[in-house]
Amino acid sequence: MKSAVETLNPTRVRLTVEVPFEELKPSLDAAYKKINQQLSIPGFRKGKVPARVIDQRVGRGAVLEEAVNDALPKIYQDAVNEGELSPLGQPEVDITELKDGELLAFTAEVDIRPELEIPDYSGIEVTVDAVEVSDEDVAEALDQLRDRFATTSVVERAAAEGDVVKLDLEARVDGELLDDGVAKGVDYTIGSGRLLDGIDEAVTGLEAGAEATFASELKGGSAAGREAQVTVRVETVSARELPELDDEFAQLASEFDTLDELRADSRERLARQKQYEQATSAQEKVLEELLELVEVPIPEKLLQDEVETRRHNLVNHQLGQLGMDLDAYLKMQEKTAEEFDAELKEQAEKGIRTQFVLDEIAKREQLSVSQEELTEHLMRRAQSSGMSPDQFAKAVVEGGQVPMLVGEVSRGKALATVVESVKVVDTNGEPVELDDEDETAETVEAATEAAETTESTEAPAAEGDKDEAGEAKSNS
Numbered sequence: 136m137k138s139a140v141e142t143l144n145p146t147r148v149r150l151t152v153e154v155p156f157e158e159l160k161p162s163l164d165a166a167y168k169k170i171n172q173q174l175s176i177p178g179f180r181k182g183k184v185p186a187r188v189i190d191q192r193v194g195r196g197a198v199l200e201e202a203v204n205d206a207l208p209k210i211y212q213d214a215v216n217e218g219e220l221s222p223l224g225q226p227e228v229d230i231t232e233l234k235d236g237e238l239l240a241f242t243a244e245v246d247i248r249p250e251l252e253i254p255d256y257s258g259i260e261v262t263v264d265a266v267e268v269s270d271e272d273v274a275e276a277l278d279q280l281r282d283r284f285a286t287t288s289v290v291e292r293a294a295a296e297g298d299v300v301k302l303d304l305e306a307r308v309d310g311e312l313l314d315d316g317v318a319k320g321v322d323y324t325i326g327s328g329r330l331l332d333g334i335d336e337a338v339t340g341l342e343a344g345a346e347a348t349f350a351s352e353l354k355g356g357s358a359a360g361r362e363a364q365v366t367v368r369v370e371t372v373s374a375r376e377l378p379e380l381d382d383e384f385a386q387l388a389s390e391f392d393t394l395d396e397l398r399a400d401s402r403e404r405l406a407r408q409k410q411y412e413q414a415t416s417a418q419e420k421v422l423e424e425l426l427e428l429v430e431v432p433i434p435e436k437l438l439q440d441e442v443e444t445r446r447h448n449l450v451n452h453q454l455g456q457l458g459m460d461l462d463a464y465l466k467m468q469e470k471t472a473e474e475f476d477a478e479l480k481e482q483a484e485k486g487i488r489t490q491f492v493l494d495e496i497a498k499r500e501q502l503s504v505s506q507e508e509l510t511e512h513l514m515r516r517a518q519s520s521g522m523s524p525d526q527f528a529k530a531v532v533e534g535g536q537v538p539m540l541v542g543e544v545s546r547g548k549a550l551a552t553v554v555e556s557v558k559v560v561d562t563n564g565e566p567v568e569l570d571d572e573d574e575t576a577e578t579v580e581a582a583t584e585a586a587e588t589t590e591s592t593e594a595p596a597a598e599g600d601k602d603e604a605g606e607a608k609s610n611s
Contacts, residue, residue, distance in 0.1 A: 138214040145249045146434040150226075152214050154239040159206050166201035195235065203230065203239060211243055221248040223437055246434035251495045254428050257556045261420040265561035266409045268402050276401045277380060280388055287373040293340050294372045296326040300338055301370040306353065306363040315356045315458075316363070320370070331365060341369045352467075360463025414569050417559045418550060422489065425553055431488040441483040442476075493546035500552055504544045512544045 136158060141149040170189055171182050179188070189198065207228065215222055223246040232240035287299050294300050300323055306316030323330050325339060337349040346368035353363050378384045385397040450461050459467075465475055496502075517527035531537055559567040 136210065136213060138217055140218040140220070143244070145432040146223075146437075147244065147246050148218075148220065150211070150214050150218065150220075150243040150245070152210060152241055152243070154206075154210055156234070156237050156239065158210075159202055159239060162202040162206035163198070165205055166198050169201060170198060199233060199235060203233065206239075207241070214243070215245075220245075223247060223434055224440075246436055248491065248494075249432045251429060251431060251491060253492070253495055253499065256425055256428055256553055259421060259424045259428075259553075259557035260560070261417060261424060261557070262560055262562060263413050263416045263420065263567060264409075265563045265565065266406060266413055268405045268409065272405050273398055273401050276405060277398065278377075280401075281377045281380065281384070284384070284388055285375045285377050287375050289371050290374045291343070292372065293342050294325060294338050294369060296335070296339065297324070297375055299324050299373040299375060300341075301373075302338070303368045303370060305366045306358070307366075308353075308358050308361055308363045310364075313356065313358055313363070316358070324375075334365070334367060337365075337367055338369060341372075343369055343371050345369055354467065355457045355459055357458065359457070359459040360466045413561070413567065417567060417569055418554055421554050421557055421559070422550060424557075426485070426488055426492060429488075429492050431491050433484060433487050433491075437487065438480070438483055441487060442479050445479055445483055490542075490546065493549040494542070496552065497545045497549040500549065502545055502548045502552070504541050504548070508544050508548075509541060512540060512547075516540070 136155070137153045139151045141151065143149055167186050167189060168182075170193055171184050174184050174189065174192065175181060176184055176188065176192065179185075184192075211226060211228070226243035226245035228241055228243050230239070230241045232238060290298075302318075302321045302323055304316075304318045304321060306313050308316075321330075323334070323338075325335055328335070331351040331354070333349045333351045337347040341347060346366060348364055348366045350362055351365050353359050353361055378387065380394065382393050385391045385394045389397050389400070391397045391400060449464075454460065454464055461475075465472060468475075470478075513528055513531065514524050517524045520527055522530070531540060554569055559569060561567050
C-alpha cells in the first residue's frame with residue numbers, strides 16, 4: 136500500500152491511497168463467501184456455488200463492491216497510522232480507481248486535530264479573593280441552620296412575608312382552564328420566590344378562605360411562556376417560629392454541646408468552602424489566561440456538530456423535562472434567537488479549545504491516568520449524577536464512554552500542571568497554594584462540559600467507515 140497526505144488547511148487533510156489488488160484477496164474471498172450464503176441456485180448446494188457462477192449470476196462488480204467495503208476501514212486506518220494523524224470524525228471517501236486484478240485507489244478527506252504551539256505559560260498571574268470569614272458570615276450560616284429547624288403553627292390572621300400558606304391554584308389562558316393548570320394543597324413560603332411571579336403580592340394580606348386573581352407568565356407545563364390568569368385561594372396561614380440560638384439549639388442541630396463550639400465549627404466550614412471557591416476561581420482564571428495564549432484552529436464541521444449537540448441536549452432533555460420549548464425559554468431568558476445562537480457557538484468553541492489545549496499539554500508532559508485516579512473520578516461523577524458507582528460504571532462501559540472519563544482526568548492533571556507553574560495571589564497580595572487535583576478536574580469538566588462530541592468522534596475507523604465506503608462514488 137502507498138499513501139500520501141495533503142494538508143488542505145490546519146484542521147483538514149486529504150489522504151491519497153493506492154492498494155495493490157493482491158492485498159484485497161482476503162476481503163475478496165470474504166465477499167464471495169458472504170454472497171454464497173445468500174444465493175440459492177438449482178444444482179448447487181447452499182454455500183457451494185463456484186466463484187465463476189457467482190460472477191455470472193450476481194456480477195463481478197457487485198463482488199468487488201462488497202470486497203472494497205470490507206477492506207476500506209482497515210486500509211484507511213493503516214494510512215492514518217502511517218501518516219501519524221489524529222482524525223476527528225469519519226472520512227469522506229472517494230474511490231478514484233478500481234481495476235480488477237490490478238489496483239484500488241481512493242482519497243479520504245478527514246478533519247484532524249490541529250498542531251498547536253504551546254508557549255511558555257509560567258508568566259501567567261491571576262488574582263483571586265482572599266479567604267476571609269467574617270462574624271456576619273457565621274451569623275448568616277447559623278440563621279440558615281435555624282431556618283431548617285423552624286416550626287410552623289396555624290394562625291388566625293392575614294398572611295405576611297415569611298409565613299407558610301397552603302394554597303389552591305387554577306391557571307387560565309384566554310379564559311380556558313388548563314388541563315395541567317390546577318394544583319391543590321401547595322405549601323408556599325411568602326417571599327421565597329419559588330412559585331410564580333406576582334404570587335407574593337397576591338397572597339400577602341389574605342386570610343384563610345380568601346382568594347385573589349393575578350396575571351403571571353407560566354414557567355412550565357403545556358402553556359410555558361404564556362401569560363395566564365391565576366386564581367389563588369388561601370387554605371391556611373401558618374407562622375414560622377425559629378428556635379432560640381443557644382446551647383440547646385446546638386445540641387439539637389449538631390453533635391456539639393455548646394453554641395460556641397457550633398459557631399467555631401461553622402467558621403471552619405465556611406473557611407473550607409471559601410478555600411474551595413478560591414481554588415475553583417483560580418483554576419478558571421488560569422484556564423482563561425492559558426487559552427488567550429494559544430491559537431487554536433477549530434474544524435468547522437466539528438464546531439457545527441458541537442453546537443447542534445448542545446442545542447439538542449437543551450431542547451430535548453433539559454427543556455423537555457420542564458415541559459418548555461425553545462421559544463418559551465428564550466422569552467424567559469430575554470434573549471433573541473440570534474443571541475442564543477451566538478452564545479451557543481461561543482460556548483462550543485471554548486469547550487473544544489479547552490480540550491485541544493489541555494490534551495496537547497498532557498501529551499507533552501506525558502501525563503498518564505492510573506486506575507486509581509480513574510476510579511476516584513468515576514466515584515465523583517457517580518455522586519454528582521445521583522447514581523451508585525456500580526450503576527454509573529456500568530452505564531459508562533456500555534456506552535463506550537471510558538475514554539471520555541480518562542480524557543477528563545488527563546485534562547484535569549494538565550490544568551493542575553499549569554496552575555502549579557503560574558503565580559496565584561489573593562486580593563491581599565498573599566500567594567495562594569493550590570494542590571487539590573479533584574477541584575482542578577471538576578473545573579476542566581465544567582469547561583469542556585459538552586465538548587464530548589470531540590471525544591466520541593476520535594475513535595479509529597470502524598463500522599461508520601464501512602458506511603462511508605459503501606456510499607463512495609467511483610470515478611474510474
